[in-house]
Amino acid sequence: MSIAVIGAGKWGQALQFALSKNVTCKITSRQRKSLENFVSLEEALACEYLVFALPAQVVRTWLDEHFQFLGQKILVAAKGIEKGSGAFLNEIFAAYIPEENLSFLSGPSFASEVMQGLPTAVVINSSNEGLAKEFASFFPSFMKTYTSNDVIGAEVCGAYKNVLAIASGICDGLKLGNNARASLIARGLVEMHRFGKYFGATDETFLGLSGAGDLFLTASSTLSRNYRVGFFLAEGKKLDAILEALGEVAEGVFTSEAIFELSSKHGIYTPIAHEIALILKGKNPKESVKDLLADS
Numbered sequence: 641m642s643i644a645v646i647g648a649g650k651w652g653q654a655l656q657f658a659l660s661k662n663v664t665c666k667i668t669s670r671q672r673k674s675l676e677n678f679v680s681l682e683e684a685l686a687c688e689y690l691v692f693a694l695p696a697q698v699v700r701t702w703l704d705e706h707f708q709f710l711g712q713k714i715l716v717a718a719k720g721i722e723k724g725s726g727a728f729l730n731e732i733f734a735a736y737i738p739e740e741n742l743s744f745l746s747g748p749s750f751a752s753e754v755m756q757g758l759p760t761a762v763v764i765n766s767s768n769e770g771l772a773k774e775f776a777s778f779f780p781s782f783m784k785t786y787t788s789n790d791v792i793g794a795e796v797c798g799a800y801k802n803v804l805a806i807a808s809g810i811c812d813g814l815k816l817g818n819n820a821r822a823s824l825i826a827r828g829l830v831e832m833h834r835f836g837k838y839f840g841a842t843d844e845t846f847l848g849l850s851g852a853g854d855l856f857l858t859a860s861s862t863l864s865r866n867y868r869v870g871f872f873l874a875e876g877k878k879l880d881a882i883l884e885a886l887g888e889v890a891e892g893v894f895t896s897e898a899i900f901e902l903s904s905k906h907g908i909y910t911p912i913a914h915e916i917a918l919i920l921k922g923k924n925p926k927e928s929v930k931d932l933l934a935d936s
């Protein structure tokens with residue numbers, strides 16, 4: 641078997657590190673990097689299994705410009721909803737790859753901890769159970785892999801938790817306390833569930849690794865890029881400067897806009913995500929806190 645990771649950012653490198661414990665895992669990116677088994681894009685695309693670790697917002701353009709379906713089996717490792725279109729990643733990939741060849745990775749998984757070989761549990765989500773189990777079998781013993789067929793639920797959880805992590809960072813940046821952060825995360829889980837159910841997600845996904853697990857992780861740690869964006873926004877730093885200094889993607893910044901658009905279009909009650917979208921457009925975080933506390 642042959643497998644390659646597309647994208648050599650933090651997550652792509654972490655996934656190659658993990659997968660290389662069990663199999664020879666190639667990696668490629670637009671800029672050549674001095675990584676073991678770094679290969680050309682052509683060589684990567686010729687592999688039987690591909691793991692996509694690109695930022696969600698560039699996926700459609702990347703597929704348009706580079707991808708040719710040769711029967712590859714795909715594991716999408718990105719988390720996000722495309723702004724502008726409001727498209728989920730499974731919808732974007734479905735235009736290029738048959739559903740039975742598609743799977744999606746979710747769950748509480750900081751790249752930096754995977755790179756240390758620390759215990760991690762993830763979920764591989766696909767309508768094709770056999771494919772999910774194939775990819776699950778490639779992961780090393782320190783990464784416990786579960787499988788699920790709730791692709792929509794996993795996608796909503798992975799994307800929405802990033803927006804809630806920004807909210808949690810804002811809460812801590814404003815020094816509102818542990819009570820406030822716990823309430824925010826709990827209400828955020830309810831809101832994420834409401835949003836996911838609208839699009840056909842399954843209830844238990846939100847109580848598992850993809851939902852509560854990834855939300856608790858990301859909303860409670862400075863290891864999260866999204867949490868750090870929120871924290872620095874609360875301190876009055878400008879978003880552009882925060883992202884420049886971060887040097888890595890914070891998907892919640894873009895997914896926030898996508899959720900705002902989808903919720904407005906479909907009439908879904910998502911007050912926390914709504915306020916985060918407004919804050920990212922310049923609203924004072926302290927005003928948002930007042931509005932959320934005053935909200936029914």
Ligand SMILES: NC(=O)c1ccc[n+]([C@@H]2O[C@H](COP(=O)([O-])OP(=O)(O)OC[C@H]3O[C@@H](n4cnc5c(N)ncnc54)[C@H](O)[C@@H]3O)[C@@H](O)[C@H]2O)c1
Nearest residue numbers: 648649650651652693694695696698718719750751888889
């Ligand atoms: N870092 C983590 O802990 C982690 C864990 C789970 C999931 N993810 C998800 O994985 C995805 C990637 O995150 P990351 O942490 O690797 O981000 P990153 O910022 O570390 O790396 C992103 C990589 O994508 C490349 N890239 C950006 N635009 C591109 C384009 N147009 N064409 C080709 N390559 C492009 C960049 O050069 C960079 O190497 C995100 O959706 C993220 O939410 C990250």
Ligand SMILES: O=P(O)(O)OC[C@H](O)CO
Nearest residue numbers: 747748749750864865866
């Ligand atoms: O650093 P973040 O906020 O993008 O979170 C990384 C992973 O999604 C955690 O599961």
